[in-house]
Amino acid sequence: MSARLPTAPTPERTPSLAQENGALVPAAPAHVQEAPASYAEADTGFPIETRGLQMRFPGVAGWRSLFKKAPDKIALENIDLSVRRGEIFGLLGPNGAGKTTLMKVLSGLLLPSGGTASIAGFNVVSESLEVRKRIGLVYGDERSFFWRLSVRENLRFYATLYRLSAGEADDRIKRALDLVGLTDAANTRMDRFSTGMKQRAAIARGLLNDPEILLMDEPTRTLDPVASRDVRNFIRERVTDGGRRTVLLATNLMAEGEQLCDRLALLNHGRIRFEGTIQEMRQTIQVEQMHTICVSGVAIDELRRLEAIPAVLSFDLTPVAGERWEVRLGASRDSEVVPQVIRRLVTLGGEVWSSSPHELSLEELFHIAIDGDNAASPCETEVALP
């Protein structure tokens, strides 16, 4: 027998979510637009900006397409994005959300169907050359190198395409290899590299032209957890170059977004569902504060009466070892329901073993944002009842 914990949305959960162009935005967005102090010296323009960006791919219907046009596939719809100088901005979303498509539009590999996009003030369509001079692109696809060449030879080839002189190229290659820890493997052919080494080589190539803006498309996609952690640490500590470089990071790993990004946009089905900091996301989406109290010595009927307290928005009871119960409460952020509940439990002769708040993970928040409900709340966990 199992019980599903209450998940029904309450009226209090949604009022602060404003719908703007289909996206959830913080109710009070004023401070979101303010540049942090570290950006004070930067110019007023956003290094990456899109307005009403759209991308539609022609539908494919196999042989039928010879006779009947298949409907277009909407990959991006009305994307409005403003990325500030020096920040790591995350594009988060599941597979097929439109992250890579957006990256390719920004780097000039795709021509948008509508709207505008600019990089460092240059239009990505009409001023593509200026854009390409200013960006670096790090792929998650490990095939993007000439595998029969060494990483040094690969980087030397790309350095020439970036018009670096021989001396400058040598210097940049040396620094890039040092930075990603591949100096010892510089002359090893890349078909002998591990996946992690290829990924680090991709970062080195992305940094070769010392770009103002670095686009990173799922840089840890093919890596194991340890290598992923190393790459994330590297991005955090080294890639932004003390806030001089702006990074747009696409990922479907919510933990990666949480660890790395100053701000983020949640993409789903080609639309931005939320844009802001993780804190703002919590304030906007997670109206409810979750709390877990472990208690013993109180009758189950008395425990169930706690649900009737007006400030309790959600409630669940789970039996745990030693005749204890785990009481999970959802309450509005400003309420004082937790001390009230603890007082009542003590008054009833119960022993409170622990009491701890529970923050929703970014992944759970993401599901709430894209599903429009609380379907992925931690309270959804199914537990066995005795």
Added chain:
Amino acid sequence: MSSVSMAFFRRDALIFASYRTSVLSFVFGGAVLLGVVYFVGHAVKADSEHLDKYGGDYVAFLLAGFAFSDLFGRGLSSLPANLREQQQSGTLEPLLVTPLALTELVIGSSLFMLAQSIVRAGLMLAFGALALGFWHDANFASLAIVLLPAMVAMFALGLLFSAFVILIKQADPVISAYNLASAVLGGVLFPVQALPIWIGVFAWVFPLSHALSGVRLALVGEPPSEVLAPAIALTVLAALLLPASIFAFRYSLTRAKKEGTLVQY
């Protein structure tokens, strides 16, 4: 040669050298071709009057035909082959993100294969001249007058086929069909003049037929005035093909970028 072109050349040379047997197979392939040309040339009793203006020797005729058709064929196929390989290996997109001009990509991608072909053609011609005693009176001015527009016309065709590669991906059957028709109608194995007149008309549209006719005349020492006809025909074809192929290539790239099919293969 620009530094970017040099970088492409160096890249492709290093990849070529990384395969241990590539140099061996390059030399072996050339030697086999020479052997086949030599024995077939002697085995076939070709006493057509059409051979007379090219010196009358069928081995020399075949040798020049294979050497230059290989060169022109590479001019045609090197770019589409390189593009296709880069689509399949995933290296095309990283190239297109750099500040690389389209002309640099096109020229750079073709250089090494073209250089290989020049070396092979040079070795075959040197073998003909030094070992078999052909073409001692070759007129290099006439040769240059024919080669220049011929290479431009072939390169333009290569650009056109590259557009096919980008648009329809599987362009190999189209290129193979063209190469086959070109070999038959272009005069690699026998003089175009030996064909029935109505087929000879089709031969006119193949740059290879004019190119081979011109270089063979130049090799037997004909002055520039005698190669003007094929040179003019090649120039006309190049003038028609080049702008059309540039337009087609740009169109294919733009369309692939709109449809997201640039790296599909």
